[in-house]
Amino acid sequence: MQPSPTSDRRTPVFDHTVPPPGHPSASSRELREPPSGGPQVHHAPARVAGHRPEPSHGDPAAREPRVLAVVDGSDTADYVDAADYVAHTATLRGVIRQRLVTRALIGHLPPAPARLLDIGGGNGVQALEFARRGYNVTVCEPDPRMLAETRRGLADAPESVRRRVELVRGDGRDAVHLVGTGWDATFCHGVIMFVPEPAPLLNVLVELTRPGGIISVVGKNGPALALRAGLQGRWRDTTALLGEPRAVGAARPGRQPAVQLPPGDDPANVAAILTAAGTRSLAWYGIRTFTDHLGGIPPGSDVDAVVDAEWAAGARDPYRGIARLIHHVHRRTG
Ligand SMILES: C[S@@+](CC[C@H](N)C(=O)[O-])C[C@H]1O[C@@H](n2cnc3c(N)ncnc32)[C@H](O)[C@@H]1O
Known part of the structure; x- marks a missing residue:
């Protein structure tokens, strides 16, 4: 798909490109070449962090002798605190997430050097990755422990990379005042699940980005959250996540209403907010279709x-529609 910037943000074209499964497939143009090099994870963790799924239900991670981290609870987000998130980035699930995000962005970003802004950049995985690729990256992150982790990663990087990364402490919703506007691309990966209402943050992302620039958002795929529980054999959780809370064998007068999704976990809602703010969708990708249920296992030689x-x-389709996370890539149109 080619960008077609327009100059009028007040008349957005609604492009609901993230509907439930069954939407037309991604074109082969969206299948980009992989980035060179492997995952950029600087702190191999030694500790087991966070919550593990119940081993008695056939959790594949429970059979693994070595678990790096299971940061998220059974069905919650991948971030509890900075140390746990650093550990998570070294797991297979964390590596898959970061490498898929990088690979998708490579196909959409303007060439380096360009000015990238990473809102809620966490421990700086994408900032370091793109600084290594010659981009100038500013991370806007409210958690000082996350900023400290990014600094640690930067300390290991060459001077040429370090000087391309700037760290700013603050909430993404205040970023216009903190870092100004006109960015060539704005990232916001795995952050909207931490704000009660996604629209203010998503609107700011569009405002931060120059007309024609790229907006990259990763959020949960709310309609498919039962998949992890099901593949882990957590059948009661699976049923509840499907909006069927009654126990097996209980009388069922009829199908229960679907689980109410938090607005930030609804990919169609996220895409609609971005579009209404003056963007159009270039592509959307599923992240972790096959690996989300694998807990905290480390990447193997087949990574x-x-x-x-x-x-x-x-x-x-249909695979991306059941992935754990959805990666939206939009272009600001005006
Ligand atoms: C799951 S981590 C994701 C980090 C990174 N973007 C990545 O994809 O690896 C979530 C991050 O969002 C940050 N965050 C939470 N609320 C935020 C807000 N209102 N504005 C900016 N960042 C926020 C947290 O401090 C944390 O670093």
Whole structure:
């Protein structure tokens, strides 16, 4: 899909490109070449962090001798605190997430050097990745522990990379005042699940980005959240997540109403807010179709093959529609 910037933000074209599964497939143009090099994870963790799924229900992670981190609870987000998130980025699930995001962005960003802004940049995985690729990256992040982790990662990087990264402490919703506007691309990955209402943050992302620039948002795929529980054999959780809270065998007068999604977990809602703010969707990708249920296992020697399989699935229906996370890539139109 080619960008078609317009100059009128007040008359957005509504482009609901993230509907439930069944939407037309991603075109082969959206299948981008992989980035060179492997995942950029600087702190191999030694501790087991966070909550583990119940091992008695056939959790594949429970059979693994080594678990790096399961930061998220059974069905919650991947971030409890900075140390846990750093550990999570070294797991197979964390590596898959970051590498798929990078690979997608490579196909949409203007060439380096360009000015990238990472809102809620966490421990700086994408900032470091793109600084290494010659981009100038500013991270706007409210958590000082996350900023400290990014500094730690930067300390290991060459001077040429370090000087391309700037760190700013603050809430993304205040970013216009903190870092100004006119960015060539604005990232906001895995953050909207932490704000009660996504629209103010998403509107700010569009405001921060120059006309024609790229907006990249990763959020949960609310309609498919039961998949992890099901693949882990957590059947009661699965049923509840499907909006069917009654126990097996109980009388069922009829189908229960669907689970009410938090607005930030509804990919169609996220895409609609971005579009209404003056963007159009370039592409959307699923992240972790095959690996989300694997808990905190580390990447194996086949990690490149796993990334390739996840990438292929994440760019086409029906697989991307059941992925754990959805990556939206939009262009500001005016
Ligand atoms: C799951 S981590 C994701 C980090 C990084 N974007 C990534 O994809 O690896 C969530 C991050 O969002 C940050 N965050 C939470 N609320 C925020 C807000 N209102 N504005 C900006 N960042 C926020 C947290 O401090 C944390 O670093």
